[in-house]
Amino acid sequence: MNNFFPTKTAMVTLIACCLVVIISLGIRQTFGLFYFDFSTDLHITISQFGFAMGLQLFLWGAFNPLFGVITDKYGGNIAIFIGFFFYLLGVFLFYLGFNTGVNFIYTIGILIGVGLGSTAISIPVSVVAKHYPASRRTMATGIVTSAGSFGYFVSPLIVSYSLVENGWESTMLYFCFLLGLGLIVSLFVSTPKTPVGVKDNNNQTAREALKEALNNKSFIYLTLGFFVCGWHIALVATHIPTYMVDKGLPDWCATTVLSLIGLFNMVGTIVSGYLATKYSKKYLLSAIYLLRGVSIIVFISFPPSVINSIIFGITFGFLWLSTVPPTNGIVAHIFGTKYVGMLYGIVFVSHQFGSFLGAYLSGVFYELTGNFDYAWYGSIALSIFAGLIHLPINEKAIERTQPA
Numbered sequence: 241m242n243n244f245f246p247t248k249t250a251m252v253t254l255i256a257c258c259l260v261v262i263i264s265l266g267i268r269q270t271f272g273l274f275y276f277d278f279s280t281d282l283h284i285t286i287s288q289f290g291f292a293m294g295l296q297l298f299l300w301g302a303f304n305p306l307f308g309v310i311t312d313k314y315g316g317n318i319a320i321f322i323g324f325f326f327y328l329l330g331v332f333l334f335y336l337g338f339n340t341g342v343n344f345i346y347t348i349g350i351l352i353g354v355g356l357g358s359t360a361i362s363i364p365v366s367v368v369a370k371h372y373p374a375s376r377r378t379m380a381t382g383i384v385t386s387a388g389s390f391g392y393f394v395s396p397l398i399v400s401y402s403l404v405e406n407g408w409e410s411t412m413l414y415f416c417f418l419l420g421l422g423l424i425v426s427l428f429v430s431t432p433k434t435p436v437g438v439k440d441n442n443n444q445t446a447r448e449a450l451k452e453a454l455n456n457k458s459f460i461y462l463t464l465g466f467f468v469c470g471w472h473i474a475l476v477a478t479h480i481p482t483y484m485v486d487k488g489l490p491d492w493c494a495t496t497v498l499s500l501i502g503l504f505n506m507v508g509t510i511v512s513g514y515l516a517t518k519y520s521k522k523y524l525l526s527a528i529y530l531l532r533g534v535s536i537i538v539f540i541s542f543p544p545s546v547i548n549s550i551i552f553g554i555t556f557g558f559l560w561l562s563t564v565p566p567t568n569g570i571v572a573h574i575f576g577t578k579y580v581g582m583l584y585g586i587v588f589v590s591h592q593f594g595s596f597l598g599a600y601l602s603g604v605f606y607e608l609t610g611n612f613d614y615a616w617y618g619s620i621a622l623s624i625f626a627g628l629i630h631l632p633i634n635e636k637a638i639e640r641t642q643p644a
Contacts, residue, residue: 244379249430250371253316254380256428257364258387260320263422264327264359266391267415269498270399271348272481277408282340286482290603292349293478294596297470299353300360301592307358308366308585309446311431312578316367319358320426327355328419335412359422361388361564362588366581367431369572375517377577378569382513385564389509392502392560400495449579453586458633462570463590465525468626469563470594472532475615476501476556478599483612487544496546500553505560512562521566521573522633528566529630532559533623540616573637 245251271293278284284292310319330351338347357363365381372380402411444452453459481494515524539552571587572580602615 244376246371246373249432250368252428253371253430254368254383256425257316257368257384259425260359260364260422260429261361261384261388262391263418263425264324264356264391265361265388266395267327267331267418268352268356268360269392269477269502270395272478272498273396273399273403273495274408274411275481277403278344281408282344284344285607286479287600287603287607288344290478290600292345294474294598294600295345295349296353296356297474297592297595297599299350299592300356301470301589301595303354303357304362304588304592305582305585307363308579308581308583311358311363311367311581312446315429315431316363316581317426317429317431319363320429321423323355323358323363324419324422324426325355326351327359328416328423330355331412331415331419335409335416359426361385361561362568362584363581364429365564365568366584367429369568369580370432370577374573377572378513378516378521378565379510380513381568382509382516382565385509385513385561386506389502389505389557389561392505393499394502396495396498396502400492444578446579446582449575449583450586452638453575453583456574456638458570458574458635459583459587461629461633462567463587465529465626465629466563466567466587466591467594468529468622469567470591470596471598471622472619473560474595474598475602475612475619479602479606479612479615482606484549486611489544489546489549493546493549497549497553500550501557501560504554504557505562508558508560508562509565511558513565516566516569520635521570522630522635524566525563525570525630526627528559528562529623529626532556533620533627535559536616536619536623540613570633570635573635575638 245254275284275286275289278289307319307323310322330347333351334347361384365384368380368384369377399411402414477498480497484494484497485491512524512528535552535555539548542548567587568580568584571584575583598615602612605614606612
């Protein structure tokens with residue numbers, strides 16, 4: 241193999257994981273575009289929609305550690321296949337008519353949320369991380385994250401067209417075909433029994449690894465910081481279409497912003513993955529979160545316009561998932577790669593709890609005040625918090641005493 245791919249299996253797994261996140265995140269990114277159809281045809285209020293999206297995001301995170309354990313013990317192909325099964329079941333039942341009242345919560349909120357627990361970014365990233373040495377790990381995981389960004393880029397354009405030409409029911413049926421493809425792709429994901437770089441912690445149990453991480457202040461700081469990432473992403477992905485319409489901007493503006501986020505996130509994650517191999521990951525994360533705050537301040541401070549929206553899509557897109565490579569890199573570097581799926585899954589729970597609050601509370605604020613101002617103000621304050629909470633992290637790898 242060439243200098244980047246350690247083995248052919250590593251290359252195939254990287255490609256498969258890229259396809260997995262393109263499908264999973266690409267579909268997930270577009271749900272906000274369905275709100276107006278759901279509101280008209282299914283009588284879903286914005287707070288109900290926000291709750292379902294928030295629950296989906298929370299369950300995505302809540303089930304992630306479980307899928308991490310399955311990945312570490314049985315393999316990523318098993319975990320991802322199970323996830324796509326739940327994802328497909330949720331979309332298919334929704335298409336069949338289980339889509340009003342509490343059924344809206346069951347299908348869109350619960351089943352899809354469980355499915356995202358293994359098909360979205362963290363499990364594919366953790367599997368790829370096991371194939372690559374530390375010198376190339378953040379770059380490899382950055383490629384997977386960037387692939388998800390490609391899904392973010394193309395899906396809003398395709399779905400917007402499909403919603404106009406075919407309606408939301410047919411669009412949901414197309415999602416079923418894509419998710420069926422995901423089931424097949426998952427079979428090509430391979431998880432090495434001995435992760436690259438694992439030498440001195442092979443005898444550590446999952447319980448010992450979890451206890452070690454939870455007693456580590458750096459792990460706690462990283463987990464708290466990732467909460468902010470979830471809040472930001474959920475607010476924008478769920479409510480930016482409504483925000484744009486309220487500001488009098490054309491319907492296509494929200495689609496453009498979501499697509500630009502995906503397009504420039506491809507660049508941002510690759511750059512972040514590269515920089516994480518050269519510089520301190522904690523300082524990189526602090527910079528990303530603070531720059532997110534700047535991007536939001538500029539966006540809400542200037543008069544609403546297409547140009548201002550495009551600038552936001554570009555800048556926030558560059559920072560969108562650029563937190564993932566250095567966050568995963570810190571976990572893998574400090575604790576090793578043996579249980580990186582489980583440990584990163586724990587960190588991701590915090591991310592998705594932030595996502596739940598970002599999606600749900602933003603909808604509540606909107607119904608109470610008629611706008612999203614408090615959601616944006618909270619996002620700025622959280623950016624400052626995240627920028628500071630990463631600074632005390634100790635990035636030094638843990639040295640474990642070996643049994644005699």
